[in-house]
Amino acid sequence: MSTPLMEARGLQLRFGRVAALDDVAIDIHPGEVVAIVGESGSGKTTLLRVLSGLMRPDAGAVTYRGEDVLAMPEAARRRLMRTEWGFVHQNPRDGLRLGVTAGGNIGERLMAVGARHYGNIRAEATEWLKRVEIDPARMDDIPGKFSGGMQQRLQIARVLVTRPKLVFMDEPTGGLDVSVQARLLDLIRALVADLGLAVLIVTHDIAAARLLAHRILVMRQGQVVEEGLTDRVLDDPQHAYTQLLVSSVLAA
Incomplete structure (x- = not known):
């Protein structure tokens, strides 16, 4: 092993x-x-x-x-x-920035590892919203407008985007x-x-x-x-x- x-x-x-x-x-x-x-x-x-x-x-x-x-x-x-590392909390509100858009939540994690190109960050956020089964049209919505299940999927996208x-x-x-x-x-x-x-x-x-x-x-x-x-x-x-x-x- x-x-x-x-x-x-x-x-x-x-x-x-x-x-x-x-x-x-x-x-x-x-x-x-x-x-x-x-x-x-x-x-x-x-x-x-x-x-x-x-x-x-x-x-x-x-x-x-x-x-x-x-x-x-x-x-x-x-x-x-x-x-x-990544940490997925039981309550997704503990792992999300509630005042930041869905795309911004994902983008922040990418920026923390050095990403700076706005277009690339937004494209990556779009891809990850699709991967966690959230309509990319909701990218500019804040997490408070999402259901509990959607918030949890968004938190997972935020955590996993940096692999x-x-x-x-x-x-x-x-x-x-x-x-x-x-x-x-x-x-x-x-x-x-x-x-x-x-x-x-x-x-x-x-x-x-x-x-x-x-x-x-x-x-x-x-x-x-x-x-x-x-x-x-x-x-x-x-x-x-x-x-x-x-x-x-x-x-x-």
Whole structure:
């Protein structure tokens, strides 16, 4: 297997008496989609925030392409997030500039990596609106005029336009209608495959994890209780908690 793009070992983080992360380790390889699943409060979103540099652990190590993420200056981490990383928030309003047009939201990300030619930026924004199934005629509309599903697709376009190597996704289909969720998952799967992205996705949706992920980590009370290839974990769960998660989905 290829050298991991990102590695983390021994991650510890406590909030008072609660262990949000308890000796967590994870590898993410180029082009791989890894899903983190678990109930609310399991530590999955905390892990995502630590790995993406938004939160510091009490102990442990995170490396990206051999570099110590936790030792990086804040400016270097911000530069990574603009270029080689991307973050798709559960609420698209957290990932969009609401006072900026749809095309401007995409164009800003391109300008952050050095694009300056207005015509080229607008052409690229047009192409990406098409890719995420938004009518390019809406380019000059602000995100507030879009539905929740359209806002999420616009956020994805904004993040992926610079073709990052690693994308963090926090419950990207949360809060959307079931039919909108299904379309969005199909779109994410197609874009990830087309661009060869590495993705770390947090979700409580076992069906979404099965559709998108090559590997899966199951978290409970700050610990990874089971991990492995997605089909293996979901079809033949070994840990009692994973068995409970899978059986609750089948019973639903």
